[in-house]
Amino acid sequence: MRFRVIIVSVLLVSCVVNSQSIKEKADQFFAIGNFSKSIETYKTLEVLDDVYDDIAKAYVAIGNYGEGLAYYKKAISVSPEDLLLQYQYAKLLSKTKNYKEAHKRFSDLIKIDSLNPNFHYELGVTLEKLQDSTALERFKTTYQLDSTHQKAIFKIGKEHLVKRRFKEAHTIIDVGLESYSDNIELISLKAQTYYYQEYYTYAVVWFNKLLDLGEKSEFIHEKLSLSYAQNSDYKEAIYQREEVLKYNPKDANALFVLGNYYAALSDFEKAEDYYKKSLKLRDVSLSNEYQKLGIVLNRQKKYKEAIEAFQKAQKEDPDDIMNSFFILRSKDEYYADVDAKIKLYEDFIKKEKNAPLKPYAERRLKELKEEKFLEED
Structure with a gap:
């Protein structure tokens, strides 16, 4: 009898040791990122109660959220008092857009532990997805419980910015940056706040901080360009x-803006080049764009090409009186014959009786007639 007891004990110890060995192997597979192998190994255990959560985490790691949810449910059924399991399950519910169930789970967690800031934050995120305006209150509660909670600070700061409460936005962003000075999201929010305040010098500083931290995006470069331009720093704006343009080489608007910047630097050849590139890409009314092109062509004394550009602008928008005036002025510069110029102004005055620029045309017509009289004399 004693021998049998000893045999049974040895077998039990052997089973326990074997189970521990299998779990250790599975844990090692998980630790080195071989999640599918870890799942396979965990499932060879005779009893899975203690590894349901490990299997759930491994499934989540390989993106199989359905199985992850299923195994978290099993883990919770075995350990219903484990708050960490419930928290992870609720987060996965929210991640998989099961917002109503996630809302219930997070609310239940808050009833158990109302002082846990992350429970409030995750409920806020879920409420946000449900387009529930009370989400902000949850973020504020998170911040009250943990004044260093970076994600909650970002959410509150962003709301202040959207509502154009700039002072409040700066205040809470600065609190967040005190505890984590390299927070990319908060630095971006700080830069945007200055930008929308039209404090462009400060905006430049903060957008450049993002670049210094290795953050590069079309949004950052665009806002930096606009900020530099507002300070008349056109060389930096151009850069x-x-x-x-590296993000979208066929961005007609970016090309057109570059034309404006080069025009501001009196580099009319490059302005012309960028305007032309922009025009080729557009399929909307181009009156304004052709006007801009005509102006920089005039500045280079390319009057014939300028006339053609203004005529295209006029074709795009026949009601824009400025097109007619620009054509008139370009022909005035291009034509050598005084009589031809006089007729141009007479026709313009006759046709555009109520034009705001009529007085200028009348003065110029008078100058031309005097010029002709002196030549004849």
């Missing part, structure tokens, strides 16, 4: 706008 940043050219960076924007």
Whole structure:
């Protein structure tokens, strides 16, 4: 009898040791990122109660959220008092867009532990997905419970910015940056706040901080370009706008803006080039764009090409009186014959009786007639 007891004991110890060995192997597979192998190994255990959550985590790691949810449910059924399991399950529910069930789970967790800031934050995220306006209150509660909670600070700061409460936005962003000065999201929010305040010098500083931290995006370069331009720093504005073009080389607006910047620097040849590139890509009314092109062509004394550009602008928008006036002025510069010029102004005055620029045309017509009289004399 004693011998049998000893045999049974040895077998039990052997089973326990074997189970421990299998779990250790599975844990090792998990630790090195071989999640599918870890799942396979966990499932060879005779009893899975203690590894349901490990299997759930491994499934989540390989993106099989359905199985992850199923195994979290099994884990919770075995350990219903384990708050961490319930928290992880609720987060996965929210991640998989099961927002109503996630809402219930997070609310239940808050009833158990109302002082846990992350329970409030995750409920806020879920409420946000449900388009529930009370989400902000949850983020504020999170911040009250943990004044260093970066994600909650970002959510509150972003809301202040959207509502154009700039002072409040800066205040809470600064609190967050005190505990984590390299928070990319908060630095971006800080830069945007200055930008929308039209404090462009400060905006430049903060957008450049993002670049210094290795953050590069079309949005950052575009806002930097616009900020530099507002400070008349067109060389930097051009550099940043050219960076924007790397993301979308066929961005007609970016090309047109570059034309404006080069025109501001009196580099009319490059302005002309960018305007033309922009025009080729557009399929909307181009009156304004052709006007801009005509102006920089005039500045280069390319009057014939300028006339053609203004005529295209006029074709795009026949009601824009400025097109007619620009054509008139370009022909005035291009034509050598005084009589031809006089007729141009007479026709313009006759046709555009109520034009705001009529007084200028009348003065110029008078100058031309005097010029003709002196030549004849």
